[in-house]
Amino acid sequence: MASRAKATILDIAREAGVSKSTVSLVLQGSGLIRPETALKVRKAIENVGYVYNRGAANLRKAHSNVIGMVINDLTNPFFAEMAVGMERVFQSAGIVPFIANTAESPVRQEEVLKSLMEQGVAGLVVSPARGTAPGAFRRLETAGVPVVFVMRRLPESRIPVIAPDNHRGAYLATAHLIGKGHRRLAFFGGSPDLVVYHERLGGFREACEALGIAPADRLVFEGETSRKGGIACLETALAMAAPPTAALCFNDAVAFGVLLALRKRGLEPGADFAVVGFDDVAEAEHYMPALTSVSVNTAGLGERAAHVVLKMIQSRTTRAEDHIGAVNLVVRESCGPDRKGHSCAGMGDAA
Amino acid sequence: MASRAKATILDIAREAGVSKSTVSLVLQGSGLIRPETALKVRKAIENVGYVYNRGAANLRKAHSNVIGMVINDLTNPFFAEMAVGMERVFQSAGIVPFIANTAESPVRQEEVLKSLMEQGVAGLVVSPARGTAPGAFRRLETAGVPVVFVMRRLPESRIPVIAPDNHRGAYLATAHLIGKGHRRLAFFGGSPDLVVYHERLGGFREACEALGIAPADRLVFEGETSRKGGIACLETALAMAAPPTAALCFNDAVAFGVLLALRKRGLEPGADFAVVGFDDVAEAEHYMPALTSVSVNTAGLGERAAHVVLKMIQSRTTRAEDHIGAVNLVVRESCGPDRKGHSCAGMGDAA
DNA sequence: TTGATTTATTGGAACGTTCCATTTAATAGG
DNA sequence: CCTATTAAATGGAACGTTCCAATAAATCAA
Numbered sequence: 092m093a094s095r096a097k098a099t100i101l102d103i104a105r106e107a108g109v110s111k112s113t114v115s116l117v118l119q120g121s122g123l124i125r126p127e128t129a130l131k132v133r134k135a136i137e138n139v140g141y142v143y144n145r146g147a148a149n150l151r152k153a154h155s156n157v158i159g160m161v162i163n164d165l166t167n168p169f170f171a172e173m174a175v176g177m178e179r180v181f182q183s184a185g186i187v188p189f190i191a192n193t194a195e196s197p198v199r200q201e202e203v204l205k206s207l208m209e210q211g212v213a214g215l216v217v218s219p220a221r222g223t224a225p226g227a228f229r230r231l232e233t234a235g236v237p238v239v240f241v242m243r244r245l246p247e248s249r250i251p252v253i254a255p256d257n258h259r260g261a262y263l264a265t266a267h268l269i270g271k272g273h274r275r276l277a278f279f280g281g282s283p284d285l286v287v288y289h290e291r292l293g294g295f296r297e298a299c300e301a302l303g304i305a306p307a308d309r310l311v312f313e314g315e316t317s318r319k320g321g322i323a324c325l326e327t328a329l330a331m332a333a334p335p336t337a338a339l340c341f342n343d344a345v346a347f348g349v350l351l352a353l354r355k356r357g358l359e360p361g362a363d364f365a366v367v368g369f370d371d372v373a374e375a376e377h378y379m380p381a382l383t384s385v386s387v388n389t390a391g392l393g394e395r396a397a398h399v400v401l402k403m404i405q406s407r408t409t410r411a412e413d414h415i416g417a418v419n420l421v422v423r424e425s426c427g428p429d430r431k432g433h434s435c436a437g438m439g440d441a442a
Numbered sequence: 443m444a445s446r447a448k449a450t451i452l453d454i455a456r457e458a459g460v461s462k463s464t465v466s467l468v469l470q471g472s473g474l475i476r477p478e479t480a481l482k483v484r485k486a487i488e489n490v491g492y493v494y495n496r497g498a499a500n501l502r503k504a505h506s507n508v509i510g511m512v513i514n515d516l517t518n519p520f521f522a523e524m525a526v527g528m529e530r531v532f533q534s535a536g537i538v539p540f541i542a543n544t545a546e547s548p549v550r551q552e553e554v555l556k557s558l559m560e561q562g563v564a565g566l567v568v569s570p571a572r573g574t575a576p577g578a579f580r581r582l583e584t585a586g587v588p589v590v591f592v593m594r595r596l597p598e599s600r601i602p603v604i605a606p607d608n609h610r611g612a613y614l615a616t617a618h619l620i621g622k623g624h625r626r627l628a629f630f631g632g633s634p635d636l637v638v639y640h641e642r643l644g645g646f647r648e649a650c651e652a653l654g655i656a657p658a659d660r661l662v663f664e665g666e667t668s669r670k671g672g673i674a675c676l677e678t679a680l681a682m683a684a685p686p687t688a689a690l691c692f693n694d695a696v697a698f699g700v701l702l703a704l705r706k707r708g709l710e711p712g713a714d715f716a717v718v719g720f721d722d723v724a725e726a727e728h729y730m731p732a733l734t735s736v737s738v739n740t741a742g743l744g745e746r747a748a749h750v751v752l753k754m755i756q757s758r759t760t761r762a763e764d765h766i767g768a769v770n771l772v773v774r775e776s777c778g779p780d781r782k783g784h785s786c787a788g789m790g791d792a793a
Numbered sequence: 794t795t796g797a798t799t800t801a802t803t804g805g806a807a808c809g810t811t812c813c814a815t816t817t818a819a820t821a822g823g
Numbered sequence: 824c825c826t827a828t829t830a831a832a833t834g835g836a837a838c839g840t841t842c843c844a845a846t847a848a849a850t851c852a853a
Binding site for chain 1: 448491493494495496497498500501506508516517519522523525526529533538539540541542543545550553554557558559560561562581584585669698702705728730
């Protein structure tokens with residue numbers, strides 16, 4: 092039963108009548124052991140209720156098969172989906188990754204990274220917290236630990252990045268809106284401390300430029316990247332003298348907020364105001380109305396990132412190529428039908 | 443710079459001109475060291491780019507300050523919220539917990555637990571995967587590792603549980619529905635392999651019993667505990683000759699599905715069919731219509747569970763008291779106004 | 794001064810593995 | 824039968840910490 096002191100390899104050796112080295116070999120599945128001996132050992136392992144001490148092993152081995160996933164916000168379904176994608180490939184590689192949440196806090200992230208290093212991780216895939224300092228990963232780098240960024244990148248950094256083509260996604264979405272007949276457009280949510288923001292906003296601007304929307308007719312509203320942020324953006328946008336008729340949102344959460352706020356004002360999403368989201372989270376499809384959004388293949392990017400870090404670990408390198416994932420616009424209901432002679436007129440109320 | 447071999451405590455000792463023991467003491471913040479010596483050592487630590495090897499330390503120390511959170515489904519916002527609550531308290535205890543996702547798979551859970559044990563965790567808080575075998579935690583128990591279950595319990599197990607008062611929650615919700623004038627009620631979603639299911643269904647039944655709903659007028663529809671499950675439940679319920687007019691849903695996800703399906707059929711949630719959810723996830727408040735739901739204080743229970751496991755670790759025990767968290771019904775819009783002369787007329791409300 | 798006490802520091806033996814270099818046993822070649 | 828060769832098993836030295844017991848240095852009591 093509850094043997095007080097935990098069993099070690101030596102207890103097994105004694106039980107099985109072999110040497111500790113033999114036990115070690117069996118544990119590693121070495122083919123050097125006679126099958127019957129191995130069996131005997133395995134039986135002994137069972138008997139003494141042994142649990143492998145990975146710490147001790149790593150001490151000797153110097154590389155650890157522990158992989159960490161550092162996620163900026165597990166509460167956000169988008170990142171949760173991504174994490175699940177990563178997990179899938181780690182699992183099929185026989186690895187149990189450790190997930191840590193930084194809750195979008197750079198200092199928390201610092202702690203997490205420190206802890207993970209102390210634990211001797213073999214590699215890391217990180218979705219960095221907003222506002223991460225440029226040097227935050229230096230220690231990892233000098234320690235030679237393979238790291239890959241996913242979804243987000245740091246302003247200047249040699250660490251490989253797996254991310255969607257944000258620029259193109261925003262371009263596509265904006266073009267869609269313009270194609271629907273909108274001539275005064277807004278970009279809702281996000282703030283410049285995120286590289287992603289610049290990428291998406293850049294796509295928005297480029298599309299406006301290319302498709303003949305005057306600079307004065309493209310409005311940018313910074314805001315939280317949440318439902319709440321979306322609500323706020325819509326409020327201030329509609330309070331303008333000449334409000335926009337459509338918005339590209341920084342992400343789906345913002346878009347949901349906008350949809351909500353529209354409803355609350357008695358406006359019909361799609362018909363009265365078009366909105367497109369970004370990321371295409373699972374919920375987008377089930378929303379009322381279903382949200383038109385830029386799909387970035389979230390889980391797929393997660394998988395990709397996991398693969399990359401595995402490869403880096405295997406080839407003991409700290410570099411790898413960036414990967415920019417394809418995106419595509421999935422059109423649902425939140426932009427309504429095409430706008431005919433609607434011009435900039437109408438707009439039921441303004442409050 | 444990039445010193446090839448990673449620095450150890452001895453390198454620091456050499457650099458600072460002291461013994462390794464001194465360095466070790468500094469690392470542990472012992473007050474036995476002369477402040478100036480400590481400073482010298484700390485400087486040396488910085489110089490050589492040292493990273494603490496927790497594996498080596500644990501080998502000697504025999505207890506590890508690593509705590510694991512094993513979550514059945516990180517993709518589910520409900521469990522994510524709970525996880526965040528736990529994290530909060532671990533963080534303020536100066537601990538970085540490792541999160542592992544079991545994706546509701548017992549075999550995955552097995553792997554995760556094994557890995558965590560090998561890593562030498564000091565304690566675990568677990569939200570067990572659906573269908574976990576009764577003996578799944580035996581190894582942990584005989585190893586004397588403190589474990590606490592959160593949200594879910596296993597049929598027979600001595601492991602302490604932190605969970606909401608599911609029975610009472612369901613009772614309250616059902617009473618609310620009956621008070622609104624409903625006389626033919628359904629319970630939507632879930633399946634008997636979850637203890638929670640029996641608890642909630644039990645509360646539903648007891649309320650019906652106590653408030654005079656005939657057994658023939660309480661309908662139970664098993665189903666997935668997801669939006670999809672909710673949609674399916676509603677479909678089959680409405681296909682009946684005498685369909686129910688209200689449903690208590692196993693959880694909020696199911697309720698969202700029901701709301702969706704109602705809309706799709708052109709029915710008005712609340713007015714045509716009342717629905718109440720369970721768990722009161724963040725989204726419930728922002729849904730259209732806002733969802734009436736049983737609030738269980740998700741994050742609070744997570745915090746509680748974290749506290750309990752910390753205490754258990756500290757007092758080196760493997761037992762603790764169960765904690766059944768208070769619940770309360772938060773009434774929003776999804777049950778509409780009271781049902782007046784609607785078939786089974788009269789009856790203001792009761793609750 | 795001398796011994797007792799306190800304050801700082803230190804060597805060395807663990808901790809539970811892995812893995813190299815050996816030893817021992819078994820098999821084959823002549 | 825002896826030696827080479829192969830197969831199987833083993834002892835012991837690491838790995839980077841902690842912590843006990845011991846030392847060295849400083850302070851105090853007498």
